[in-house]
Amino acid sequence: MAEPATTSNRMLERVAMVLDAVEGSSASASELGRRTGLSVSTVHRLALSMVEYGFLRRVDDGDFKLGHRFVRTALESIATPILTELRNVTGETAQMWIRRGERRICRVTVDSQHELKATLPAGSTLELPNGSSGRLLSHDPEALESVEEHGWVESVGRRTPGLGSVSAPVMLRDQMIATLCLAMPLSRVEVSPGRDFGENLARAARMVGTELETAKQL
């Protein structure tokens, strides 16, 4: 009798086996072969492919570990849908930035669907001082004052001519752990980035902080 359409998939089965194999601890290609029962050449090639697509990453001694797709903090998990909703509401690129030393890193980005858009890939790093998120993350006094007054700080053409942005802090227990940011070409700004978008942005940033707090209570 013919089987109904199956959901089994050989490649996915093998990918899952490899992921399970590195779940607890990293493994070399040979060790992956032993843990999965697959031939070393098969698992070696597969592991290299999995690195390319972010399922694994390779550390200096040649071992494979879970890749960036699995290493996401709770903050990113919480922020991503909120940023997506914010992008849907405003139409502009919505991002989350964190500080690392004297630089900032874009942890999440949800791009505008306009043809003309402000966009940087997630993972981008920038110098701190410019742009609304940079000023906020570097605790620039004027930026903090703007947040105090409006809940957001805006930037017009500071880092990239023709570009506007507005940022709001994500607070956890009175500490700024990240910023949410909307970036857009000035041609779509009516009054100013802050006036146009700041209220929605500040509400989204508070939401991230609240949900993280709730998550932390476990």
Add this chain to the structure above:
Amino acid sequence: MAEPATTSNRMLERVAMVLDAVEGSSASASELGRRTGLSVSTVHRLALSMVEYGFLRRVDDGDFKLGHRFVRTALESIATPILTELRNVTGETAQMWIRRGERRICRVTVDSQHELKATLPAGSTLELPNGSSGRLLSHDPEALESVEEHGWVESVGRRTPGLGSVSAPVMLRDQMIATLCLAMPLSRVEVSPGRDFGENLARAARMVGTELETAKQL
């Protein structure tokens, strides 16, 4: 000129496309087709397979979202390798438990490699009151006193005869957010679960708390 062996992989590329497609928001099978450019029958079948292996999950309205492989808090990400190392050092099953209302849930388990072992699958829920983690998570005064004195609390045959366990709290800003636990058959206990394993366990629990703190500082 012949290319060197390539790391591209058609199936992984498609899996990654689907995962990227649901990253920001859930999608139906038809919507996945649109977001990825794949034919609906292809992406429908692939999505069903991805559900089977934990890459996606399907919600009630038929939409696909990221599956259990991707929904892990920072706490679990941090705790898993530490529990693996603890299991390697002690040889016994190492687990992390959290409190949910009047129950407790096993969030991570790394099983002993002995043939005789204490094991429950991750996701198990138990009533609070018994077992060393249960007593700790329910803030039993004697348990807290034991932690104060030793850094750990032990249990011998309280919930399951023949089984011993020792637990230590994972603290974040003076709050107990989880417990780490070692469970083992009494036949492998020399003095008591606490005396034998407590020091390693308490150190591992402090490590989890410290790394989570560091992660929170971003």
Add this chain to the structure above:
DNA sequence: GAATCATATCCCACTGTATGGGAAGTTTTG
């Protein structure tokens, strides 16, 4: 309530991708 549109699901002839034994080079171990 019927018509239309959209979606979910499945089939199967056909396409083309993945496999793994084996070889070569490198690194580690005794």
Add this chain to the structure above:
DNA sequence: CAAAACTTCCCATACAGTGGGATATGATTC
């Protein structure tokens, strides 16, 4: 220094995945 282990790659071969199209179901519109 030899042996063992590992990494990496090739390629003849095997077999898994594709997607157009059909059917059924549900939602929307008139």
